[in-house]
Amino acid sequence: MIPTGHQTPAGAQSGAPTARGDRPVLELDNVTLDLGGRTILRDTSFVVNQGEFIGVLGPNGAGKTTLMRAVLGLVPAVGGAIRVLGQTVERGNASIGYMPQTRSALAGRRVRGRDLVAMAADGHRWGLPHADAKTRTDVDRVLELVGGTTLSKRPLSELSGGERQRLLLAQCLLGNPKLLLLDEPLISLDPHHQKSVVELVRRVQQELGIAVLFSAHELNPLLNSIDRVLYLGSGVAALGTVDEVITRPVLSRLYGSPIDVMRVNGRIFVMSGGVEVEKHDHDHEHDEDGGHTHSHSHSHSHPDPHDSRDGHTHDV
Numbered sequence: 001m002i003p004t005g006h007q008t009p010a011g012a013q014s015g016a017p018t019a020r021g022d023r024p025v026l027e028l029d030n031v032t033l034d035l036g037g038r039t040i041l042r043d044t045s046f047v048v049n050q051g052e053f054i055g056v057l058g059p060n061g062a063g064k065t066t067l068m069r070a071v072l073g074l075v076p077a078v079g080g081a082i083r084v085l086g087q088t089v090e091r092g093n094a095s096i097g098y099m100p101q102t103r104s105a106l107a108g109r110r111v112r113g114r115d116l117v118a119m120a121a122d123g124h125r126w127g128l129p130h131a132d133a134k135t136r137t138d139v140d141r142v143l144e145l146v147g148g149t150t151l152s153k154r155p156l157s158e159l160s161g162g163e164r165q166r167l168l169l170a171q172c173l174l175g176n177p178k179l180l181l182l183d184e185p186l187i188s189l190d191p192h193h194q195k196s197v198v199e200l201v202r203r204v205q206q207e208l209g210i211a212v213l214f215s216a217h218e219l220n221p222l223l224n225s226i227d228r229v230l231y232l233g234s235g236v237a238a239l240g241t242v243d244e245v246i247t248r249p250v251l252s253r254l255y256g257s258p259i260d261v262m263r264v265n266g267r268i269f270v271m272s273g274g275v276e277v278e279k280h281d282h283d284h285e286h287d288e289d290g291g292h293t294h295s296h297s298h299s300h301s302h303p304d305p306h307d308s309r310d311g312h313t314h315d316v
């Protein structure tokens with residue numbers, strides 16, 4: 001199942017549909033991505049099919065954001081080919097919905113939630129100065145889909161981080177994309193809100209039958225929802241089920257150092273030398289304008305994975 005280089009796993013060969021009759025939404029064919037003179041991804045091939053929810057994991061700098069930007073046609077592949085719905089990638093592909101990792105400061109805005117969604121429809125999809133009937137219908141549709149109709153009447157400054165994420169997800173669904181690229185939607189959310197965002201994305205993804213790449217620093221909030229995991233590290237990628245990918249040999253190769261995988265009460269901890277690597281990498285991004293901040297601070301030098309940090313005191 002390890003799709004690095006030419007070792008493509010069963011069910012993930014590029015090109016033809018698999019035995020299950022899945023239809024490829026995203027195909028990488030021996031793709032190499034370089035940024036700033038460094039190779040971020042090397043000779044990588046995998047296929048994501050319609051209706052798949054893929055968790056994208058990997059340490060800081062592994063290339064999760066770069067991969068999404070490459071799928072959007074914003075980072076050119078220096079080798080190989082990336083196809084979305086069979087077409088070579090290009091900028092402005094309407095079949096892709098994208099939630100960037102760096103989101104503009106929204107917390108202090110008095111703008112209504114609905115206007116935030118509508119602005120995206122006007123600005124990015126149709127280039128219209130004011131919402132026309134078609135735009136309004138689409139905005140209504142996506143707000144309904146995410147259960148955001150009522151909260152969209154309130155100003156962003158009065159919404160919780162999880163509620164704002166709901167509206168940002170609605171934005172991504174404008175124009176009926178077939179592939180969603182959600183870059184770190186859980187950052188700055190507490191475990192309870194993380195759970196509701198993951199469940200919301202799962203519900204919408206299944207309802208629409210679309211494919212989702214959902215990047216995160218921690219696997220556990222995604223465990224019950226994802227179909228497969230795409231793990232990036234050391235310029236290579238592994239795509240497969242959690243049981244196939246989250247193993248000592250696969251992750252040791254991706255991290256370039258010995259990794260232990262611990263399973264405790266249905267949760268999985270990826271450890272390096274006694275330190276939980278996913279948590280260790282995790283860094284909450286604060287809202288830039290301070291309008292809505294979360295309350296916990298994380299130590300990045302704590303040696304004990306079973307400490308009191310949020311991931312260990314809440315079931316997600």
Ligand SMILES: Nc1ncnc2c1ncn2[C@@H]1O[C@H](COP(=O)(O)OP(=O)(O)OP(=O)(O)O)[C@@H](O)[C@H]1O
Nearest residue numbers: 035036040058059060061062063064065066067101
């Ligand atoms: N514009 C750029 N020019 C040069 N190098 C870049 C650029 N953007 C990112 N990089 C580098 O590319 C590598 C991959 O970055 P990327 O943002 O894709 O990682 P990531 O997996 O999304 O990390 P994080 O978990 O921190 O979001 C990093 O080493 C980063 O420093």
Ligand SMILES: [Mg+2]
Nearest residue numbers: 064065066101
């Ligand atoms: Mg990133």
